[in-house]
Amino acid sequence: MVVSSRRIPVRHSETQRSVQIVTRRQIAESAARDLASVLATVRSVDIRHRGTFGMQSDLGIRGGTFDQSLVLLNGINVTDPQTGHHNLNLPVDLMSIERIEVLHGPAARIFGPNAFSGAVNIITSEPGDSRVNLSLTGGQHRFGHAGASAGFRSGPVSNHVSLSGMASDGYIENTDFRTGNLFYHSRVGWEAGRLDLQAGYQEKAFGANSFYTPRFPDQYEHTRTGFLSLRWLPEGRLRLTPAVYWRRHHDRFELFRHEAPDWYAGHNYHRTDIAGLTVNWAHSSTFGIFSAGIDLRHEYILSNVLGRPLSSPRPVPSRLAGNGAEYxxxxxxxxxSFMAEHTVTIGSVSLSGGALLFSSTDLDTPVTLFPGVDAAWQLTGALRWYATVNRTLRLPTFTDLFYSGPDNLGNPELQPEEAVSLETGFKLQGNTWHADIAVFQRRGVNMIDWVRRPDEDIWRSENLTKVNVTGFEAGFTFALAQTTLSAQYTYLHSGKQSGEFLSNYALDHLTHKIDLTLSLPLRLPLPLLRQGGFRTNLTWQDRSGGYLHYEENAFTGIRPFEPFWMADARIFFDNGPSRVFAEASNLWNARYVDIGNVPQPGRWVRAGMEIRF
Structure with a gap:
């Protein structure tokens, strides 16, 4: 399998980094209904749910915050500059995903700034893959999901299109939601190369019970995301790959969904645009493989809260506001960003070194250098050792810089986060199994977090002096035919404690995480249920830090996060092109929170049918 852990794709077995792959089969057999729930089963990945089924979920990797992970769609950077809360607002249903690549650790010299603690690359189905998928699911709390996807060809043009929708009344008051996705991926082939087009649109509307403050639980959010990219994929020896991309995100946030007090100034409206041009080049010779890339990225926001005052306000479109609101x-x-990397292999040893040169209108220094080195040694046919040292950075989000609300105050003077990360580990590959182990440390300076001091009632965005995160991770997977057993463990420790202040994100990482997965084939002597399978995932999480606990909108004190076990399961049976299934999330009905004062749902049972032809 080819993955994107360097400037040019390489085989998974040849990587010099820690990369975990989630395959189409794993996605199809899991009880997950959204991308965030799939990622939650990956080692060292911390998914902190606010809303259910991907309405809003924060992605963290190796103790990083939700703003420190880069998200790509088929290699195109779709990370949101307003806030990392929106990074997983992607117009792609699970049925269209071929695989997910999770790169653990910094990747600035590969993907540019903001790949601070890791990166996730979502790879969709190949255009023209002649498959039609239909899916229908129903469940508790009036949950419903319907989706369809198809691949087809017309001469030199290959296409893939998917459409899906999902809704529920919610598990407690003000947790209802509805969402829809439309995604199109096309590829036109010529002798010289291929032109790759992808476009998508997503809309979400959901009750946001206590999402950002427990003082006002009747919150509501409505987001719209549009995305378009065009990329040239050349054939032959000249591997020059240019791409252009654009993303627009609308965010309407209501602190009061229904009746509002007299002091309330009105809803928040944000329109964020990203436009980018990227060019990658690679050349192979007897001296190794040299690759380089340039990325020009413009980020822009219109808002009635974030940014600097406009000389003259601009109206918010009526379809988004309906009440004469203005930006x-x-x-x-x-x-x-200019990124360069050279890889050389001598016998069983592979070395890769490179750097990112970065310049931004947000920075005082004209150009900043972020180098890195990776090394690997194939000790035996099955055992591989690797080590990496990389320097990385993250720019403050627009929310970090400018947000001001009843409980929060941004800081326009924030400096970028920077870190040096060190890692070493071993990978062992057998015929039916593989295992790996790694230790790492990220030494961060100017780390950005929302903090609250004991004598204040407001959260402030600040640069913390230093935060060092040290970690250990290990994994083992056995796979034979349709039987799979996987065990993954992650340990994290942060060197900065929150004794003099309460941390909202940076220090509330997972300390321990265990992921156990079992997948088995099933055979029954029944005409329509003869062949099928069973898959279950068991997770244990123990999180550091605490949160301000509220009861009936009244503050009761600081409460530590409680560790918890949680299990998901799915059983399915195939009959020709059709599959019937039943699944449950939080099978044991565990009571837990990922974000303080936002209780997650208990057991949620669903069932449905899929047709593939």
């Missing part, structure tokens, strides 16, 4: 603030920044 009164704006902000923009442009960044240019």
């Amino acid at each position: 009164t603030h704006s902000y923009s920044r442009t960044g240019m």
Whole structure:
């Protein structure tokens, strides 16, 4: 399998980094209904749910915050500059995903800034893959999901299109939701190369019970995401790959969904645009493989809260507001990244070194250098050792810089986060199994977090002096035919404690995480249920830090996060092109929170049918 852990794709077995792959089969057999729930089963990945079924979920990797992970769709950077809360707002249903690549650790010299603690690359089905998928699911709390996808060819043009929708009344008050996705991927082939087009649209509307503050639980959010990219994939020896991309995100946030007090100034409206041009080049010779890339990225926001005041307000479109709201603030920044890397293999030893040169209108220094080195040694045919040292950075989000609300105050003077990460580990590959182990440390300076001091009632966005995260991870997977057993463990420790202040994100990482997965084939002597399978995932999480606990909108004190076990399961049976299934999330009905004061749902049972032909 080819993965994107370097500037050019390489075989998974040849990587010099820790990369975990989630395959189409694993996705199809899991009880997950959304991307975030799939990622939650990956080692060292911390998914902190606010809403259910992907309405809003924060992605963290190796103790990083939700703003420190880069998200790509088929290699195109779709990370949201307003806030990492929106990074997983992607217009792709699970039925269209071929695989997910999770790169653990910094990747600035590969993907540019903001790949601070790791990166996730979602790879969709190949255009023209002649498959039609239909899916229908129903469940508790009036849950419903319907989706369809198809691949087809017309001469030199290959296409893939998917459409899906999902809704529920919610598991407690003000947790209802509805969402829809439309995604199109096309590829036109010529002798010289292929032109790759992808476009998508997503809309979400959901009750946001206590999402951002427990003082006002009747919150509501409505987001719209549009995305378009065009990329040239050349054939032959000249591997020059240019791409252009654009993403627009609308966010309407209501602190009060229904009746609002007199002091309430109105809803928040944000429109964020990203436009980018990227060019990658690679050349192979007897001296190794040299690759380089340039990325020009412009980020812009219109808002009535974030940014600097406009000289004259601009109306919010009536379809988004309906009440004469205006954009009164704006902000923009442009960044240019130049990335270069050279890889050489001598016998059983592989070395890769490179750097990111980064310039931004947000920075005082004209150009900043972020180098890195990876090494690997194939000790035997089955055993591989690797080590990496990389320097990385993350720019503050627009929310970090400018957000001001009843409980929060941004800081326009924030500096970028920077870190040096060190890692070493072993990978062992057998015929039917593989195992790996790694130790790592991320030494961060100017780390950004929302903090609250004992004598204050407001959360402030600040640069913390230093936060060092040290970790250990190990995994073992056995796979034979349709039977799979996987055990994964992660341990994290942060060197900065929150004794003098309460941390909202940076220090509330997972300390321990265990993921156990079992997948088995099933055979029954029944005409329609003769062949099938069973898959279950068991997770244990123990999180550091605590949160401000509220009862009936009244503060009762600081409460530590409680560890918990949780299990998901799915059983399915195939009959020709059709599959019937039943699944349950939180099978044991565990009571837990990922974000303080946002209780997660208990057992949620669903069932449905899929047709593939």
